[in-house]
Amino acid sequence: MKYVVLLKQVYDTETKITLDANGTISNSGITLIMNPYDEYAVEEALRLKEKGEGEVTVVSAGGQQVQDALRQALAMGADKAVLVDSEGADLDEYATAIILAKAIENIGFDVILGGFRAIDDGSAQVAGRVAEILKVPVVNVITKLEVEGSQATATREIEGGSEVVEVSLPAVFTAQKGLNEPRYPSMKGIMKAKKKPMDKKTLADLGLDNDQIAARVKPISFSLPEARKAGRVIPGEPGQAAAELAKLLREEAKVI
Amino acid sequence: MDFSLSDEMRDMKRTIRDFVDNEVEPCAMQIEEEDHIPQHLIDQAKEMGLFGMSIPEQYGGLGLNMVEKCLLLEELGRANMSFTTYIGAHTGIGTTGIVELANEELKQKYLPGLASGEKLGAFALTEPDSGSDATNMKTSAVLKGDKWILNGMKHFITNAPEAEVFTVIAVTDKEKGARGGFTAFVVEKDSPGFSIGTIERKMGLRGSHTSEVIFEDCEVPKENVLGIEGKGYSSALRILSKGRVALGARCVGACDKLVELSAKYAQQRVQFGQPIASFQAIQWMLAEMATDTEAARALTYRVAWMVDQGLPVLKEGPMVKLFASEALGRVVDKAVQVHGGMGYMKEFPVERFYRDARLTRIYEGTNEIQRMVIAARLLKELQI
Numbered sequence: 001m002k003y004v005v006l007l008k009q010v011y012d013t014e015t016k017i018t019l020d021a022n023g024t025i026s027n028s029g030i031t032l033i034m035n036p037y038d039e040y041a042v043e044e045a046l047r048l049k050e051k052g053e054g055e056v057t058v059v060s061a062g063g064q065q066v067q068d069a070l071r072q073a074l075a076m077g078a079d080k081a082v083l084v085d086s087e088g089a090d091l092d093e094y095a096t097a098i099i100l101a102k103a104i105e106n107i108g109f110d111v112i113l114g115g116f117r118a119i120d121d122g123s124a125q126v127a128g129r130v131a132e133i134l135k136v137p138v139v140n141v142i143t144k145l146e147v148e149g150s151q152a153t154a155t156r157e158i159e160g161g162s163e164v165v166e167v168s169l170p171a172v173f174t175a176q177k178g179l180n181e182p183r184y185p186s187m188k189g190i191m192k193a194k195k196k197p198m199d200k201k202t203l204a205d206l207g208l209d210n211d212q213i214a215a216r217v218k219p220i221s222f223s224l225p226e227a228r229k230a231g232r233v234i235p236g237e238p239g240q241a242a243a244e245l246a247k248l249l250r251e252e253a254k255v256i
Numbered sequence: 257m258d259f260s261l262s263d264e265m266r267d268m269k270r271t272i273r274d275f276v277d278n279e280v281e282p283c284a285m286q287i288e289e290e291d292h293i294p295q296h297l298i299d300q301a302k303e304m305g306l307f308g309m310s311i312p313e314q315y316g317g318l319g320l321n322m323v324e325k326c327l328l329l330e331e332l333g334r335a336n337m338s339f340t341t342y343i344g345a346h347t348g349i350g351t352t353g354i355v356e357l358a359n360e361e362l363k364q365k366y367l368p369g370l371a372s373g374e375k376l377g378a379f380a381l382t383e384p385d386s387g388s389d390a391t392n393m394k395t396s397a398v399l400k401g402d403k404w405i406l407n408g409m410k411h412f413i414t415n416a417p418e419a420e421v422f423t424v425i426a427v428t429d430k431e432k433g434a435r436g437g438f439t440a441f442v443v444e445k446d447s448p449g450f451s452i453g454t455i456e457r458k459m460g461l462r463g464s465h466t467s468e469v470i471f472e473d474c475e476v477p478k479e480n481v482l483g484i485e486g487k488g489y490s491s492a493l494r495i496l497s498k499g500r501v502a503l504g505a506r507c508v509g510a511c512d513k514l515v516e517l518s519a520k521y522a523q524q525r526v527q528f529g530q531p532i533a534s535f536q537a538i539q540w541m542l543a544e545m546a547t548d549t550e551a552a553r554a555l556t557y558r559v560a561w562m563v564d565q566g567l568p569v570l571k572e573g574p575m576v577k578l579f580a581s582e583a584l585g586r587v588v589d590k591a592v593q594v595h596g597g598m599g600y601m602k603e604f605p606v607e608r609f610y611r612d613a614r615l616t617r618i619y620e621g622t623n624e625i626q627r628m629v630i631a632a633r634l635l636k637e638l639q640i
Contacts (some may be wrong), residue, residue, distance in 0.1 A: 005543075068263075071267060072264065072267065074273075075267060085365050183303070184274065184275050184300065184303075184304055185267070185304075186303055186304045186305045187268055187271075187304060187305035187306065187309075187318050187328075188318065190264060190267045190268050190271065191264060191318070192265075193267070194263065194264055194561050204343055
């Protein structure tokens with residue numbers, strides 16, 4: 001059984017995002033982590049593999065720094081990693097999906113897993129697009145997955161409840177929180193990770209050129225959320241102040 | 257000098273930090289209240305391989321050198337100190353004797369179980385009348401046929417209630433005493449005549465248990481002698497000296513955590529209409545805390561590096577223990593002060609650190625003994 005996990009490196013949730021002089025997100029002083037939803041996907045692939053047999057490959061597109069996130073997956077127990085160097089190209093979901101799908105075609109696949117969204121741009125598109133390109137079904141936002149031969153049964157979240165679906169493999173599944181509790185890599189796993197294959201590919205290796213991955217969506221500008229304004233203290237006697245507060249809530253804030 | 261870390265070490269440190277901050281820290285209050293470390297935390301630490309830090313790879317450990325071990329212990333030092341002690345006493349004094357002194361058979365027998373954490377190790381040297389003066393030891397071992405018969409009592413033994421494999425120092429020749437009359441043994445918990453006595457009630461370190469260990473005609477196989485018979489005193493010193501650098505790293509980790517907590521609190525706490533971090537009084541405390549931390553770190557890694565080079569650290573090892581534990585004492589005292597009244601409250605972790613940190617100046621050789629050793633060595637080196 002071949003398990004492939006789509007992996008994205010994102011900004012650490014605790015990193016403070018700032019904009020540089022050009023108005024783009026500054027890379028100085030930020031820390032990068034594996035997208036937390038992708039961690040569920042890696043963990044699920046490892047658990048499926050450990051139940052039977054098979055091979056887990058993690059795949060990502062981006063710069064060389066993405067190796068850190070891939071190495072974490074290898075340390076958790078994945079067998080090999082593939083990194084497609086995007087050579088600094090601005091990738092949108094369309095371009096990323098083309099690259100990943102190409103890489104996956106070369107690896108071979110039965111089960112493809114990914115996080116249901118990345119915590120940075122939150123677009124939740126890439127896994128679905130990859131499924132479309134590979135012409136396989138996709139089951140989104142799963143909280144449970146069982147694989148039996150060439151069939152899989154997945155539980156997915158729907159409004160107000162959950163749905164159990166059956167799908168034939170190969171297929172793409174996207175992980176939601178609750179699918180599992182990702183393991184911490186063991187120290188031995190970390191030591192072994194550097195000896196595992198990290199296959200670095202160029203776009204040319206995949207037969208792609210820049211035109212084929214020209215982004216359809218381009219960010220025009222970034223802006224930080226407006227800083228929260230300081231609260232206002234209403235002075236005076238409690239009775240008067242309360243009346244003033246009620247008036248402001250009604251007339252200014254328009255909440256009552 | 258190159259202070260950069262390999263990818264591997266960075267990954268290990270980050271993993272332990274995530275584990276400590278996300279799994280251990282949320283349980284800190286529970287550990288305090290129940291005086292018990294939740295089993296799932298210990299199981300996770302075992303799976304991560306933390307119990308085998310100082311055991312060679314061929315016996316299932318990680319085979320780390322001292323610098324690497326310190327890098328990891330530093331991250332563990334951020335945790336609830338009882339959790340750190342549970343693992344630190346095992347990977348330090350609890351297993352070092354077997355790694356350094358045991359013959360191949362004993363290593364094969366004990367190290368794999370200790371490396372996986374399936375068995376916990378402890379070190380039993382201290383007795384009621386023999387603390388800093390280890391030469392005054394009374395616990396005796398007499399060879400009868402193919403067994404050593406141990407009699408006596410050890411106390412203040414960290415991890416004893418949970419441990420299964422003990423490194424015990426006992427008197428084998430009363431006449432010779434510390435000079436050729438002490439011997440180190442590996443003693444299993446299940447040995448006939450072995451029992452655990454009173455579990456002590458302590459100022460802090462709740463969750464880490466310390467107790468008496470009682471030997472009543474306790475039978476130990478003849479072959480369980482660690483190192484050379486009669487050389488137990490120097491064995492004990494050797495076991496302790498390795499632990500000193502590691503303890504330094506744990507203190508550095510705790511200092512880091514306290515600096516972080518204090519710097520964050522000082523920016524949130526508003527008095528006189530502004531965050532207290534804007535006051536020079538607070539800034540000076542933060543600056544001194546951070547400087548003490550970096551100084552302790554520099555000394556710890558310099559001496560850890562010396563250990564890895566095979567250089568003697570007879571005075572430098574004690575210097576690490578002395579300086580790092582006293583730096584922690586100063587840092588934690590200021591951390592409480594920065595937190596003001598909140599620093600005295602149990603809801604804030606600094607209160608716990610304050611009580612727990614006090615022990616680092618006492619255990620694994622009091623700081624007065626460290627000073628004695630440093631001075632003795634210094635005067636020998638510079639003898640006129």
